[in-house]
Amino acid sequence: MNENSEIKSVLQKFILGQCTPEETNTVIDYYRKNKLTTDFPAVEDIKTLLEVIPKMDESTAKTLFSNILSSAKEIEQTAPKTKKVPFRTYMAVAASLVVLLSIGLFYQRDFFKPNSDLILNNNEITLQLENGEIQVISNTSKSPVKDSRGNVVANHNGNKIVYDTKTTLENIVYNTIKIPYGKRFELELSDGTVIHLNSGSTLKYPVKFIAGENRQVFLEGEAFFDVSKDKAHPFVVQANNLNIRVLGTHFNVSSYPEDALTDVVLVEGSVGLYTQNEQFDVTKNIVLKPGYKGSFNRKEGTIETKSVLTTVYTSWMQGRLTFRNMSFGDISKKLERHYNVTIVNQNKKLSNEKFNATFGDEPIEKVLSYFNEIHGIKYTLKNNEVLIK
Numbered sequence: 001m002n003e004n005s006e007i008k009s010v011l012q013k014f015i016l017g018q019c020t021p022e023e024t025n026t027v028i029d030y031y032r033k034n035k036l037t038t039d040f041p042a043v044e045d046i047k048t049l050l051e052v053i054p055k056m057d058e059s060t061a062k063t064l065f066s067n068i069l070s071s072a073k074e075i076e077q078t079a080p081k082t083k084k085v086p087f088r089t090y091m092a093v094a095a096s097l098v099v100l101l102s103i104g105l106f107y108q109r110d111f112f113k114p115n116s117d118l119i120l121n122n123n124e125i126t127l128q129l130e131n132g133e134i135q136v137i138s139n140t141s142k143s144p145v146k147d148s149r150g151n152v153v154a155n156h157n158g159n160k161i162v163y164d165t166k167t168t169l170e171n172i173v174y175n176t177i178k179i180p181y182g183k184r185f186e187l188e189l190s191d192g193t194v195i196h197l198n199s200g201s202t203l204k205y206p207v208k209f210i211a212g213e214n215r216q217v218f219l220e221g222e223a224f225f226d227v228s229k230d231k232a233h234p235f236v237v238q239a240n241n242l243n244i245r246v247l248g249t250h251f252n253v254s255s256y257p258e259d260a261l262t263d264v265v266l267v268e269g270s271v272g273l274y275t276q277n278e279q280f281d282v283t284k285n286i287v288l289k290p291g292y293k294g295s296f297n298r299k300e301g302t303i304e305t306k307s308v309l310t311t312v313y314t315s316w317m318q319g320r321l322t323f324r325n326m327s328f329g330d331i332s333k334k335l336e337r338h339y340n341v342t343i344v345n346q347n348k349k350l351s352n353e354k355f356n357a358t359f360g361d362e363p364i365e366k367v368l369s370y371f372n373e374i375h376g377i378k379y380t381l382k383n384n385e386v387l388i389k
Contacts, residue, residue: 123340125185127161128176130207137161139183147173153207160186169208176204179221182340184317191215192228193235196317200256200337209233222254224317238276242296242303245272245280251288252313258333262296264288265313273303321359321367328353328371335386339364343386350377350388 125137131148137156145154145161154163161177167190179185179201187195190208193215197203201221209215215235227235229248237244239255242262249269255262264271266288273294274285286303288294293308315322321338323331329351332343341364345351353375359367368386371377378389 123180123182125180125183126178128178130173130175137177137185139185145175147207159184160188162188163190163207165190165192167208169210172210172213173207174204175207176202178202180340181337184319189215189217191230191233194226196224196226198222198254198316198337199340219253219255221256222252222316224250224252224314226250234280240296240298241276241301242298243274243276243278243280245274246270252310254313256333256337259330260298262298263313264294264296265308265310266290266292266294267310267314275301315358319361321357323355323357325354325356327351328355331355335364335367341381341384341386343388345388347377347388350375 125139127135127137127145129135129148133148135145139159142155142157144152145156145163147153151167152164153167154161177185177187177197179197179199181199183199185197187197187203187205189195189205195203195205195217198221201219201223203221203223204218206215206217211233213233215230215233217235217237219237219239225235225237225246227246227248227250231247235246235248237253239253239262240257242255242264244251244253244264246269249271250267251269251271252265252267253262264273268290270290271288271294272280272282272285273288273296274280275296278285286294286305288305291307291310292305293313294303294305296303309324312322312324316338321334323334329345332345332351335341336343355371355374357370359370364386365381368377368379368381372379380387380389
């Protein structure tokens with residue numbers, strides 16, 4: 001690989017927030033040397049790269065490229081008359097410099113923190129490493145998962161990542177995986193715990209659990225946990241302000257930010273529920289039995305329990321949708337996550353209507369057709385948007 005193609009590749013990684021400290025220094029050193037090359041990225045190339053950064057709004061982008069044009073013209077006017085360099089080259093370098101400066105300012109102002117929502121594509125599964133680097137996870141390929149130092153800590157194969165049980169770490173290092181709407185994924189952690197992640201979910205978890213400390217993970221969304229038994233190291237799921245504490249068991253947690261409740265459904269074993277500002281006490285806190293659901297009301301800070309049919313809450317792992325006495329408003333949220341669509345419901349009366357239904361691996365058109373037959377709803381489906389009139 002020649003120097004120009006190599007620096008272009010590193011620049012792309014820098015703009016996408018994927019550079020290691022060494023690669024960042026490579027980019028900065030290159031610009032300091034001010035080597036002008038005719039095959040360096042042009043303004044159009046830089047603009048394409050910037051479009052993948054969701055944090056940059058339209059007004060910021062316009063201001064940025066206005067500065068690029070001004071800088072490019074200024075360079076052209078002050079360039080030596082004896083040495084002709086194509087205007088496109090100056091524009092490319094000016095554009096790149098302005099981009100680097102702008103991105104650098106974003107980082108300095110903490111617009112892009114290690115735990116930010118930066119992703120390359122809203123429809124891709126992404127894995128964020130401890131240093132902030134973001135990797136796209138394809139469910140049709142396999143690859144090793146490496147840490148920031150290049151050490152292999154896990155293996156990715158299709159729709160699953162398995163972490164190495166032999167990895168040795170002195171301090172806790174976290175990875176964060178994000179599952180977009182319309183997809184599901186599976187993780188096997190370093191202790192053998194298997195986690196099934198539903199669409200629209202984010203899980204932050206240690207690359208390796210540390211001896212003498214709780215096995216703690218952080219969930220936003222929905223997941224089914226098959227926790228490996230370890231009496232010496234309790235497994236704790238933190239979902240918003242609720243802690244779910246187990247030693248080894250099977251349970252489902254649903255804790256989407258748009259929902260009012262965090263639901264914990266126990267399939268096997270026992271689960272202790274307590275708020276984030278409490279210390280677990282088996283004599284004071286709620287302990288679920290198999291076949292029970294605990295619902296944490298985030299606004300009230302209260303927990304209610306009741307007996308349930310657990311398969312209703314775990315059928316999503318087989319790609320099924322099951323609704324029991326559920327309002328259409330809540331059903332709409334689940335349909336949006338499952339099918340990666342937007343539902344605009346202009347029928348306010350319909351929102352409060354409750355339904356019982358089960359759907360297998362079926363297209364959304366068939367689901368909407370069912371509600372049309374039952375309730376006579378009028379709807380249109382276009383470009384992944386459902387409009388209910």
